[in-house]
Structure formats: structure tokens, C-alpha cells
Amino acid sequence: MKYISLIVSLILSIGFAVLISRPIDSVPPLAGLLDPNHGFWQNTLSEDQIAEDEIDLENLSAPVKVIYDEDLIPHVFAENELDLYRAQGYITAQHRLWQMEFQTHAAAGRLSEIVGPVAIELDRMNRRKGLAFGAEKGLAGMSSQPEVEAILEAFSDGVNQYINSLSSATLPVEYKILNYRPEPWTPYKSALLLKYMADMLMGDADLQFSNLRKILGQEMVDKLFPYFPEDNDPVIEAERVWAFEPIEIQAPDSTTYPDDLLVLDPLPAPEPGIGSNNWAVAGSKTKSGRPILANDPHLGLNLPSIWYSMQLTTPEHSVKGATLPGAIGVISGFNENIAWGVTNATKDARDWYKITFKDESRRQYKFGEEWRDTEFRIEEIKVKGQESFIDTVVYTHYGPVVYDKTFRSDRQDVNFSLKWTAHDESQEVKTFILMNKAKNHDDYNAALDNYIAPPQNFVFAAKDGDIAMRIQGKFPVKWEGQGRFFMDGADPLMDWQAYIPFDQNASTLNPERGFVSSANQHPVDPSYPYFVWDRSYEHYRNRRLNNQLRQMNDITVDDMKALQFDDYYLHAAEALPVMMELLDESKFDSDDAKKYIQELKSWDFYADPNQKAPTLFYIWWDKVDDEVWKEWYAWDAPITTPNNYQMVSLMKNEPDSEIFDHGNTENVENASTHVNAGFESMLARMAEWEAEEGDYSWANYKRTSVRHLVPQFESFSVSNVYTGGGRGILNATSERHGASWRMVVELGEQPNAYGIYPGGQSGNPGSRFYSNMINRWSKGEYIDFSLRSVEDTQEALFTTTLN
Amino acid sequence: MKFIGLTFLVVLVVGIINPFFPFWIVMICIGVVSALIGLPGFVSFLAGAIGMGLVWVGQSFYLSIYSGSDLPQMMSELIGVGSGMTLVAITGVLGFIIGGLSAWSGSALRSALKPTPDNIYKG
Known part of the structure; x- marks a missing residue:
């Protein structure tokens, strides 16, 4: 018993x-x-509740003091650069370890290891795009410079010392939920992070344009997608004179493109309307007489935030701003002497080549008169709870053959290689190490000479009064039209033949108009001697921004803050009068229709959160767009439609153009037909919305949300943020995208700086610093971002010494 | 009296050992303590269960109040159970079962090892 x-x-x-x-x-x-001692309960503690006065950090040459301000922003004081970056690694990992690792796993195509078979498709795509391949090349470039390598190693060491200090209690909660442990950090992962950013920011529509060309013909494509818009207001002022001899390349005598209709699943492209603003105004236009610089990169609104704020100080320099967790130094920020900021500068840096293999084995492909050898890269994708998935990716000299018989294509003969500057050796890390301690315009240029991808518009302002803008990246020299469509990889003239020398990249210093600015628009005027094209250039934010800057004088920091938060909906201001003109009001006599028309007519074109008209316009425009391009959407192939600017221009100038007539109907449609049909659909949509939701004020309709990186972790997200703005608006906050970081800096004896981002310093959802800035961000408020000195411990949250 | 004593000892063991060791080490320690005290099986179970259940409820409740964190609420939504307080209760139940089973095993072990009392009256 x-x-x-x-x-x-x-x-x-x-x-x-x-x-x-x-x-x-x-x-x-x-x-x-x-388990309350080891499980998620331990993650309920905020950083100040578990703060330590001293932390052991090995391999330091001197103690490093860290002062946290009331928003948990660390101010790091080190004796030299190696100590500084070692501390940066440690501290960033303390607050953002899970995110750092997750993002680099994503770039490396390793998410299946964590979440299982659901991520295999995504992992295959990221590997086929060659992100890991690019990171390996990137790392080789960085490691070729001993001082950069030493810094990367120090940073990794800092991260790893934190990883080694983790207990089951302090492990970030996402590891506990997803049941895995962090692995050691390496410089390779820092390189991967840059590829993660490059991938987020660069897209192309070669596939979509190839299909349009096949269906509509080149002439119609040229008409609907012109190289330059009528009101071009480029990044570099149009008056700029280009005093250099451009490199000549040979264009093919006749351009014949692969002429298939391609029913492939396109790679995900960056969200339209995603982008950024930056500008600097010269002292001649400011009240204080000192230059002011502003930057707000627009990215996906995620938690933990893409940015992490820090001050990094050595006896030689003191820099503060936004860092990317996992990358070295500050990416958008300022020091005692200069400030700089970034916006995305797309210039079709990705092209596709049709590959002609000699035979089934795919060991050789045609290039000119010769057969060249391919390389095979075997990708083993480990899958949680299953056997590994093995993928073979063929590489040509262009790059990886992304589309082939095993990936996103039903056809045996479809083989397209991707050529992308993100696959090249690069020195981005050095750019930021140098920029962080730059003192003047020369230093800024020297730093940028190391920068390749993703191309950015680097805005600059200095204490000595200089303001500047430089569009930096590695850009191929292209013949007119090159890279718009899928090209024949067997024709050497289709290949990139040269790159634009860095000193011929478009740039400007102290232009007469007293300001420099960029908002992802066309980089230059047609007078720039190189062919420049991208389908995603902005047409609204840039004009609003430049119009405002041109007329503003006696500018203050507060004016610049207000401009970053500007809700003026220029697209609506231009489109609505045209639509009203085309609308036959007599056809709509219901009370609701009259109410909506009245609201639209009395609108001041600001997309503020409490306004109702932006919702009406937004839906109406969307429905008109559906009506106009209905036929195109019905084609069973990926295509792209003309942008809003071009469409407004067509509706206004050629309302009876054949483009508005649908071939398969008895009647002849024109712009007015679609505007009226769109209004009808809008009424139906609004009736639905009012019945279900009631309030249709803009913020309530738009429902901006800041989402955790794992979409299933709904409760770690912040939904329904009450804020205005939208796509094509300076305050570019749409449903899921927006100003991921706002910074305004006035240079002077002491820089006068402000910043904010939609998140919080902590990556721990249980911390009170996880999302604490979102509310202030949504109202256009800022945090004081002035530099702190090591003695200044006033209002410090806590202080830690690393030794 | 011994019941309260064992409960108290279990509370101590969980409070001291658990922060440094995973739950299964705690289980072994509770088993040992329970074997040393030597209460009958069901009584041991109850003492262990109440002891550990109380500590786990207490700790998780204290952490959520002290931290003021939204995490318990977020976690309950993620898992799909009521509220943060529901999770405190679930944590308590888990502690209750772990503590109870461990103490019962300890008690059963002692009974099994104890020499059969028959011999006492011999000789």
C-alpha cells in the first residue's frame, strides 16, 4: 500500500x-x-525599479557614467570611443535586446526558427532577395578598416556581456512567450540591420511597369507616368548649376525588352506615401540668426520603436539623437557643432534582368557572346518543430535569381536576377562614426563619402552658419529609360556600366533661397546631366514644405515644430475643386448627401483629427480611383496605376480623355462619370460607417495604431491613437505609418534641441517606458533634447556607472 | 500544529529557493521538508499546496501592484483569460498543485522508507 x-x-x-x-x-x-520569480511577472518591473548604481562591464579602459533622464534616455559619458560603443552595445541591449535580434533574424531569413513554418515563405523571400548575402559583403567592407572593425567588436562585446548577464527572470518577455533564448551578437548582425533598413526603404515596380508596357504600349506608359511632373519642386533647388563633366555610357541602339506578360507575385514594396521630411533654414531666415534643422523620418509605426534615443559623449565630442538598436552611433541627431538628418532618396536602385540559362542545370547563363558561370547558394532555413527547408538560390553577376521555377512562378522559363546596390560592399558604419563627431561641412562630406545604401538625402546645418543637402548613395549611371522595365540580362548594354562619382551626386551648400529641404520628391531638375527616375517620388509634401519655407521669415524653433505637425492636405486642396466641378449635385438630394457636400465645401483642407471632411474626401477619392482604374485592376497581372498627382492633372485637364472610357461598356465614360459613381459609392460606405461606428471624424476613421513587431501580440500594441495627418501630408501619419522620429535643432553656442518618437525607450511591454511618449507625440509635443553635461544630474531618473 | 509548521516551512522554502532556482528544484526541496516532517499524505498535500500557492499568489499580486504595470492585463488578453487578476489566480493554482504534489510525494517517500512498525513489539 x-x-x-x-x-x-x-x-x-x-x-x-x-x-x-x-x-x-x-x-x-x-x-x-x-512562475512569479522567473516568468513574465518579473517583466512587470520598470527600469527605474530595478536600477543598479554600478554594473560590471569588462574590457573598459575607464569607468563609464550613464545618466538616465525622466524618459529613460541614457546619457553616456566615456573616456574614449571604444568604451563608448561598448557601453552603447550594453545599454541598447538592456532595453532593446529582443527587438535587435528579431529584426536581424528577419533580415537573415531566420524567423521560421522562432515562429515555425508560417514564416518559411517570408524567410525564403528575404534570402532570395540576398539580404544575408549583402550583409556578408557589407561586413567584409567594414572589417577591411581596422578602426571600424574594433568599434563593431566593442559594440558586440557590450551586447554579449548583457546577454551573458541575463537570468531567467530578466529575459525579455517575448523570449518567454515564444520560448527561445538569445544567441550571441556579432558585427555581422549590425550589418544585417542596415540591410533590414535598406529593404524597408527600397522598392521597385519594374514588374508592374513591364506588364503595363505589354498591355498599354510604351507611348501610353510615357504619358501616364512622365519622368518629371509639371510642378517639379526638387530636393536640390532647380536653379542649381551643374559644373561637371558627366560620365558617358553607351545606350543600346534599339531597346527591346522581354515581352512577356508576367503573372508573378511581386515582392512587397514600401508603402506608398511612406517617406520622410527634412530641412534646414539658414540664419538669414530665423529669428535668432542661427540655423535650424528639422528631420522626421516616416516609417512603419511599431513597438518596440524603431528608434532608441541616446546621448553619446567622449572628451572629444558629444552627440545626441536617434539610434537604430543594433547599429553604431547616432543615425539622426546633432552634436555641439552640427546637426544632420535623413530622408529616403529612392532612385530606382533595384533592377531586374531576365536570365537565359544554357540548360536545365542552370550552371551557365548567356551574357553577350559568352556563357558565364553561375554560383549556387544553398540556404538552409531551420524551422521550429520541423525539418529544415532547403532552398537553392542561383547567383549571376547581377545578383540572386529571385524568381525561378521554385519561387513565385508557375512557368519553367521564368528566371529573373535582381541587381541592387544593397548587395555591394559598403562602409555605412564609418559614415555614422565620422558624422557623430563632425565639426563642419567638410567633415560631413568626408563622412558621407563612405555611404552607399539605402540612399538618403542628408540634410546638414552647422554652428558656423552653413546649411547643406546631399543626396548620397551609390547610383548607377543609366541611359534614359534604363531600369524602368524588366531587362534582358543577356545584353551587356542593359547592364549597369558605371556609377555616378560621389562628387557628382546632387548636392547644395547655402543656396540663395535660405533653406534646403527634402521630402522624397524628385531629387533634381531635368538639367541634372544624369537620368533620374523612380516611380515613387512625392508630389505633395515637398511643395507644401517649400511653399511654407519660402514665405516664412523670422523662423523660430516652435515654427519648425508646427511645420512638422502641419496637417494641410494639399492633394485634397487640388483635387476637391476638380471633383466638385465634375460632380452633378442635382443627382444627390438626400439629406446625408447634402450634409456631406456642405462639409466638403466648407473645409479648410486641414486633416486635423477632429475634422470630418478629410474622411469624406479620402473615401470619395478612393472610390473614384477604383472607378477609373476598374479595368486595370481586373487584369490578371500585377500593375501600378498613375499617382494621385497625375490623376488629378488628367481629371482637370483632360476630363474626356480616352483613358477614362472603359472599353467593355456601351456608354462612353469620362472623368465626370467616375466622380459621380465614386460619390455614390462613398454615400454607401458612409451609410455603413455611420450605422456601425457613428463618428466619422478623421482620427476615428483613420485609426492610427502603433503595432508590436509580432502581429499576433495584439495586446502589446497601442491602437486608435488620436492624431491627424495622413499620406502626402507633412504630418504623414496614416493608419500604420508616420513620423517615426521628430527632431528640431537650433545650432548655437549650445544647441537647442527637441525630439520625440511614437513609443518609448524600453522594449519591455511591461515597463512604464514602453509607450509613454505616444500620447505626447500624437499631440505634436516634444521632449527637451538638449545636451547634458556629466555633472548635470538634475531631474535624473537614475545614474549607473559601468566599470 | 504540525500542519501549520509544514505550511510555514513550505512558504520559507519557496520564498528562499525559488528566486534562484527553477520550480522543479523547489519541488524537490518541498518533498524533502515534507518527508522530514512526516505528516500523512493528504495533510502534507494540503500544507504544501497552501504554502506554495500562497507564495505564488502573494508574489504575483505584489509585483502587479508594486510595478503598476499593464503587463498582467496584456498577458491575460494574449492568452485569452479574463484580466490580470485572473492570471494571479491561475499562477496561484499552479503553485498550489506543484506545492501539493511535491509535499505529498515527500510524505509518501517517508512512509515507504519507514521500517514496518510490526517489529517494535517483538522481542
């Missing part, structure tokens, strides 16, 4: 212990998650 009792009790005890130590399907081990 007594043995039976022992056996039963032991079986139950051990059985239960095993049960709660193992994951069941997607449910993590219960004991690890719920």
Missing part, C-alpha cells in the same frame, strides 16, 4: 512537472511563463 502511494504521487508530481515545462503547440511552458 505504502509503495502504491509513493508511486502514484511520484508519477503525478513528475508528470505534472514535465507537463508544465514543455510547450504545447504554440503555448509556451506554463511554469516558465507564470
